[in-house]
Amino acid sequence: MYRLLFSQVLRRLDAEAVHHATVRALALLSTLPLLKRLLHRALAPSDPALRVTAFGVHFPGPLGLAAGFDKDAACAEALSAFGFGHVEVGTITAHAQPGNPRPRLFRDVRRRAVINRMGFNNAGAQAAARRLRRTRGVPVVVGVNIGKTKVVPESEATADYVTSAKELAPLADYLVVNVSSPNTPGLRNLQAVELLRPLLAAVKEVADSTPRRTPLLVKIAPDLADDDVDAVADLALELGLDGIIATNTTIRHSGETGGLSGRPLKERSIEVLRRLRARVGDRLTLVSVGGVEDVDDVWERLLAGATLVQGYTGMIYEGPLWASRIHRRLSRRLRRHATTVPELIGRTAPDRG
Numbered sequence: 001m002y003r004l005l006f007s008q009v010l011r012r013l014d015a016e017a018v019h020h021a022t023v024r025a026l027a028l029l030s031t032l033p034l035l036k037r038l039l040h041r042a043l044a045p046s047d048p049a050l051r052v053t054a055f056g057v058h059f060p061g062p063l064g065l066a067a068g069f070d071k072d073a074a075c076a077e078a079l080s081a082f083g084f085g086h087v088e089v090g091t092i093t094a095h096a097q098p099g100n101p102r103p104r105l106f107r108d109v110r111r112r113a114v115i116n117r118m119g120f121n122n123a124g125a126q127a128a129a130r131r132l133r134r135t136r137g138v139p140v141v142v143g144v145n146i147g148k149t150k151v152v153p154e155s156e157a158t159a160d161y162v163t164s165a166k167e168l169a170p171l172a173d174y175l176v177v178n179v180s181s182p183n184t185p186g187l188r189n190l191q192a193v194e195l196l197r198p199l200l201a202a203v204k205e206v207a208d209s210t211p212r213r214t215p216l217l218v219k220i221a222p223d224l225a226d227d228d229v230d231a232v233a234d235l236a237l238e239l240g241l242d243g244i245i246a247t248n249t250t251i252r253h254s255g256e257t258g259g260l261s262g263r264p265l266k267e268r269s270i271e272v273l274r275r276l277r278a279r280v281g282d283r284l285t286l287v288s289v290g291g292v293e294d295v296d297d298v299w300e301r302l303l304a305g306a307t308l309v310q311g312y313t314g315m316i317y318e319g320p321l322w323a324s325r326i327h328r329r330l331s332r333r334l335r336r337h338a339t340t341v342p343e344l345i346g347r348t349a350p351d352r353g
Contacts (some may be wrong), residue, residue: 002319015114016105018275019069026075033137039081040138045327049340050085054240054285054307055215057173059141061327062206062341063298064128066289066310067219071122080140083324089128090145091178094163096124097150106256107316113265114313116249117258120147125167128326130155132171142170145219146203147179148190157190158199165206169214175207175330180221180248193231200239215242215285222247222268222290229272233279243285245310246272262313266291270304277305277349293318295329303343305349 010018029036045061064086065079073089080087099121106115111136125146132142146164148157161177169175177200179190190196200218202292207214219242220232229246236244247269249259269290276286281338288306293314301309315322334340 006317006319007157011107011109012074013205014103015107016102019105023070023075026028026070027080029078029081030075030137036081036137038090038252039078043083043321043324044080044138045083045085045324045331047327047331047334049334050327050331051064052307052341052345055174057141057215059085059171059308060139061330062302062306062308063323063326063330064088064141064143064308064310065315065323067091067143067178068116068118069312069315073128073142073144076140076142077136081138082320083327085323085324085327086141086143086285086308086314088143088145088176089132090122090176092122092125092128092164092168093120093147093149094125094152094160094167095149096127097121097249106258108255108260108262109162110316111264112263112313112317113260113262114316115253115256115260116257117256119150125164129167132168141173142171143174143176143217144168145176145178154190154195157195158288161199162202162206165203169207170210172214174215174217174242175203176217176219176245177203178219178248180219192228193235196232197235200235200241204239204241217241217243217285217287219245219248220272222250222265222272223252224272225274229275230279233276234251234282236284237280237352241284242306243287244276244280244285245289246276247290249290261290262317263291263293266293266297270301273301273306274349277346282346295326295333298326298330299333299344302344303346303348305346307345 050061067088076087100119152160207216253260273288287308288301289310292311
């Protein structure tokens with residue numbers, strides 16, 4: 001039904017307008033306790049074989065929603081009710097900003113991809129914090145993804161990230177430093193280790209000081225050279241980070257300016273995951289994102305060493321029941337193989353030598 005709706009109606013509408021309408025509908029659902037609980041009971045992952053623990057946080061299933069959809073922490077509960085094992089909100093900046101001029105979100109239906117140059121449009125850290133303080137009506141693991149405010153110069157980036165972390169780390173199940181979006185000028189420069197080290201160290205100090213010590217991860221781009229991927233992995237180990245999210249969108253494509261997500265990113269995303277696993281083994285939690293479309297993709301990434309998997313573009317093309325379907329199919333496959341998600345993680349990854 002959804003595929004017919006998408007092919008006949010949604011694909012003909014402005015992509016960002018559809019996105020905003022969807023977020024508003026989900027935000028409304030988040031205010032309806034009974035319906036939200038009924039959906040959660042029907043669609044959320046419940047099989048014990050799907051459960052996984054990462055950096056001390058318990059996840060009901062390995063597939064979560066990547067940052068970029070719920071930019072302002074408006075509808076995480078509703079997304080959990082539709083079957084996501086966790087929801088990463090953001091990217092959130094210290095100060096509110098409108099993002100880049102429209103149009104800035106484009107579908108590439110032929111390649112099952114999306115190009116965006118949103119530019120971290122969001123209402124700022126304080127507004128997101130107010131929403132995250134609300135009592136949750138259904139269980140949901142919420143990660144918070146923070147980025148640099150566009151008008152802040154590179155020399156003041158660390159202070160800008162620290163401002164966001166102080167607001168949001170106490171309210172997050174885990175915190176993510178995003179230095180890999182291609183849509184904020186100069187942001188990817190911060191992936192250079194000499195700039196990244198003081199930034200991550202400062203944010204980690206904030207995350208470590210919260211009452212429950214908020215786990216800290218860093219999100220990297222697929223366009224990093226392999227040696228730079230290794231360098232970031234080594235830095236994450238050196239600083240005692242909890243994990244790495246790989247990967248963000250790519251700028252290596254033809255078409256509209258912006259970051260490309262979806263099917264064309266799949267091959268490089270898996271390459272980076274395997275390289276990270278070979279470098280760090282199981283000493284860091286690896287979260288794989290990029291080109292995840294179906295249960296086969298989730299299965300492959302768990303085998304390759306990812307503890308968690310994220311998607312976003314797949315939901316655009318498959319509809320709101322996408323995550324629930326994948327978790328159900330993953331549950332059946334686990335049962336057939338008499339295994340669980342924790343037992344599956346890294347099974348085909350080579351031993352670190």
